[in-house]
Amino acid sequence: MRVLVAEDDAVTSFMLVYCLEQFGYEVTAVDNGLKALELVRTGEFQLVISDWSMPKMTGVELCRQIRKRPSSSYTYVILLTSHEGTNSVVEGLDAGADDFITKPFQPEELQVRLRTGERVLSLESRDVTIFALAKLAESRDFETGAHLDRIREYCRVLCEHLLDHGPYVDQIDGDFVRMVYLTSPLHDIGKVGIPDKILLKPGKLTDEEFEVMKQHAQIGSETLDAALQARPDAEYLRMARDIARSHHEKFDGTGYPLGLKGNDIPMCGRIVALADVYDALTTKRIYKSAFSHEKAREIILDGSGKHFDPAIVDAFVETEEKFVAIRRRFADYDATIATESVTAPSQSNLGSVGRVATPFEYLAPAMN
Incomplete structure (x- = not known):
């Protein structure tokens, strides 16, 4: 420098x-x-x-x-x-x-004070670089709109509630909240390694295509882990890697890429998982309409203990008005957000838009 x-x-x-x-x-x-x-x-x-x-x-x-x-x-x-x-x-x-x-x-004093200055400057460049990288990855999908902005806001709301409520108050502090807010936009950075014919496919993915799509979690994890090896003291890279790798794990162990279960899933990944699914449910895609908050809430509650950590679902319920407010804040410039209540398609109609095995699978193209 x-x-x-x-x-x-x-x-x-x-x-x-x-x-x-x-x-x-x-x-x-x-x-x-x-x-x-x-x-x-x-x-x-x-x-x-x-x-x-x-x-x-x-x-x-x-x-x-x-x-x-x-x-x-x-x-x-x-x-x-x-x-x-x-x-x-x-x-x-x-x-x-x-x-x-x-x-x-x-x-000695001069050197210490210069290092302080370097840390301040690195924080500025770090924040800008992280969001720019996330936006670059997201730009391949023209439907995602303000997805990254919403994801980090949803995560912030959940983290701030968990900071003072529930079983994780001894695991979450202000630094954790800020770090999740900073790094959550990198959750899907691995999508840069997914072929366009799969990533941008407007309809249902085949089983083979879905397996390829699932690789984005591992690709993102390996990319960020390589950066972490170069900067092992960079805690934000460690959290970003954990989020990229674990935000598609499920609390009951049926997720991917590692099939982690319960508290073996990093806390940051469990938080981003709920925020990501809520955003996928409440935004419009070629293969689905945007669901209402009420329908998304119903699906998330049904996934408590299965897809999601029950304590994080409780935090979502306690803060749902803030989730709604965030959706409304971005609705002014994001056409993918529902402005009116839309109900989920019936099970008989799900075949044309995606998988039907679970309440979430028909959203696979949005959530993966």
Whole structure:
């Protein structure tokens, strides 16, 4: 990562550059805020270390100018200062500084604060990259509309309820909620490996085609696991892998790809499973109309203990008004969502749209 240093004192600037290069950064140093601002405008620097007091433009004013400019990415600014007291801190933070280092600086402190900046910047790029990858995979299916937006909102609602209710309060915390929200859009990323003739088929899948479709869970899992091997400390990749692999497992052990049962299915996968099925039920597809919330609720309740974790079904029932609100929020720009109640097709009519063995199987093209 490249670091921009703005420091008018030659000795301090030399020490900063030396330390930063020893830490492995590529460094550019200038002696005033105006030069620094011009370099920030190139978009090549996301980490900036600036002296507070400089000619032509102070570090505080540099912060203000950086925050004023439109940018597609965040610039993390550390102010280097000999100023002390609460007023100085408030002034710097108000200007847009992210952190402070007091002169004379200690190399160890500088390194720690830079790592903090890197973590903040990586979170920004991580969030954007994850959703972009998910959207890329989803774009192959022109019918899915705002599916990813709804899925992560449904998951957030379920997680927030489970945070305070039910048997899993000791397993779910705020970090878990945020991580599921972040990674749930990657649940079907493995669909990039499914041939178009199967993925986009407008009618019922044959048994052979359905077996190919089911491979997307394993493809997604293996893809994300490869990324995890390169970054074993990236917990979000671990959860994304678990979701991709397990969101088609069923609580009674009849799901795929591993036939996991009960609590052997990762919690994140059990949550996404319900959110994904609810969205498949309540959105329109070529082979089916969008079901009403009431019909979807009936099917999900019937699947409690079979397809779904009963505790997560309970959470769904307790939060169903929020599910309805999310559907309505996206209905304004997503034509696949039912705006009026639609009942499920009768069993006698299911043969033309999909499988009939279980309440879910006729939705196989949407749910797989």
